[in-house]
Amino acid sequence: MIEETTLPRVLSGTSARPRTWEQHLAVFGPPPAGASLSDQLDEAGLRGRGGGAFATARKVRHLRDLRGRHKFVVVNAMEGEPASHKDLTLASTNPHLILDGAQYLAHAIGANRIAVCAARDNPRVINHLQRAIHERERSGTPKVAFELQTPPWRYVAGEESALVHWLDDHEALPQYRPDRPHVARIGQAPVLVDNAETCAHVALIHRYGAAWYRALGTEGSPGSTLVSVSGAVARPVVLEVALGATLREILDAAHAVARPRAVLLGGYGGSWLDGSLLDVPYTHEDLEPLGASIGAGVIVVLADDACGIVETQRVVRWMANESARQCGPCAFGLPALADDLSHLARAGRDAGVARDRLIERCRVIEGRGACRHPDGVVRLVRSALRVFADDAADHSRGVACSGALTGSTYVRVPALEREEELVWE
Ligand code: SF4
Structure with missing residues (x-):
């Protein structure tokens, strides 16, 4: 057992190779028996690690109480955020924690299928998870079979409803969702989607208990x-x-x-x-x-030599290209935001007008998409105009800040694709 106040927890035992099934059992101990997972998750206060920070216990209870012959657990290891590497790190270290958590969740809601999703462009994550699944199958461990699914990598393909949509009919497009609690479905079967890191925490909470989990963190953000x-x-x-x-x-x-x-x-x-x-x-x-x-x-x-307006413009341009363009805010709003940011970043004659237009465009776009992709871009732009207000003012007057002139950039943005190259599967 890992000491309750010791770090790392889910990353314990980082080494050159992922832990095997035997090593995993030797370090973390045998699977638990008896305790109610949803009660443990409730007491632990675990919130999802995929972005929404939704209470995991609430999702589990909701799915558990639904009737149906078939239910799914979907593990999201898509690593949709370009600046995130945690799914790879976790799969390279303790892949069996991810699978343990998925298995416990499946048991808790009565699911008969577990789909583990890793982007097909991320072969290292796929290899680690595939090997771990085979090890468990050889040991005869899984009560519910795991299947590895490899959707295409796109920013929005890792969004929960897009992932379920792809599993349902191989279209990695987000679906409209009312506010939670809402149940995604594959066919008629309700689906519980949890991020890979969330599953790893579930595995440890079920083994060691809520008090162990809460020995780190704060009352409102434990662990x-x-x-x-x-x-x-x-x-x-x-x-x-x-x-x-x-x-x-x-x-x-x-x-x-x-x-x-x-x-x-x-x-x-x-x-x-x-x-x-x-x-x-x-x-x-x-x-x-x-x-x-x-x-x-x-x-x-x-760093100090960066221009926040330039950095934001690069991200927004990429995010505009990543949308599925099935809704107005993404088809027209995000490219317009990116264009205005380009004008502002270049500090040309129309920079001031562009800055004022950005504020209005954010207001028009917010809340109008079928999914929350455009809202995320609006949040980023608004925060840029707030945090880099001095830079924006200088650029508006036609004076590019020193950061823009040095050209230093720190946010890694995958290669921007031309519009005509965007292909959706
Ligand atoms: S808001 Fe954008 S990303 Fe979301 S479903 Fe509509 S087009 Fe796709």
């Missing part, structure tokens, strides 16, 4: 969490940290630059936070009043 830190750091890294650690402590552990200009929190649909606010604890309750969130567990560090 530990994985954070992918990149940008102005010695090298991109995935850390397991106790919730409640300050942003500064996390950045120090990642060997980030001493005085960052700002940090991007949550992911590409997250928010910028000014570099003067690094003493804030990394918790849901402390970040929310600042307009930020833990989201997908991403922190990107901007």
Whole structure:
């Protein structure tokens, strides 16, 4: 058993190779028996690690209480956020924790199928999970069979409803969803979707209990969490940290630059936070009043020589290309936002007009998409206009800030694809 206040937990035993099934049992102990998983998750206060931070116990109870001959558990290991590497890190370390958690969840809701989803463009995650599934099958362990599914990688393909849509009829497009609790379905079968990291925490909570889990973290944000830190750091890294650690402590552990200009929190649909606010604890309750969130567990560090407007423009352009363009806000709104940000970043004659238009466009786009993809972009743009207000003012007057002139960029943006190359499956 891992000591209750010791880190790492889900990443314990990091080594060159993923733990085998035998090593996994030797380290974490045999599977638990007896305790009610939903009660344990309730007491632990586990919230999903995929971005929405929804209470896991509530989802489990809702699915458990539904009738139906067939139910699914879907493990989301799609690593949809380009700045996130936690699914790969977890699958490279303790893949059996992910599978344990999925198995316990399946038992709790009465599911007869478990689909583990990893992007087909991410062969290392696929290999680690495939090997782990084979090891369990050879040992005769799984009561519910695992199937590995490999949808195409796109930003929105990892969105919960898009993933279920792909499993249902091989279209990786988000679906309209009313507010939760809402049950996604494959055919008629209700589906419980949980992120890979969430499953790993479920595995440990079911073994060691809620009190063990709560020995780290805060009352409102208990436990530990994985954070992918990149940008102005010695090298991109995935850390397991106790919730409640300050942003500064996390950045120090990642060997980030001493005085960052700002940090991007949550992911590409997250928010910028000014570099003067690094003493804030990394918790849901402390970040929310600042307009930020833990989201997908991403922190990107901007050094002093960066231009926040340029960085935001690059991300928004990419996000505009990543949408499925099946709704107006994505088909027209996001490219227009990206164009206005380009004008503002170039600090040309029309930069001031573009800045004013951005504010209005955000208002028009927000809440109008079938999924929350455009809302994430709006959140990012608004936070940029707030945190980089001085840069935006300079650019509006035709004066590009020094960051824009140096051309230093810290947010990794996958290659932008031309519109005509976008192919949806
Ligand atoms: S809002 Fe955008 S990403 Fe979401 S379903 Fe509509 S077109 Fe697709």
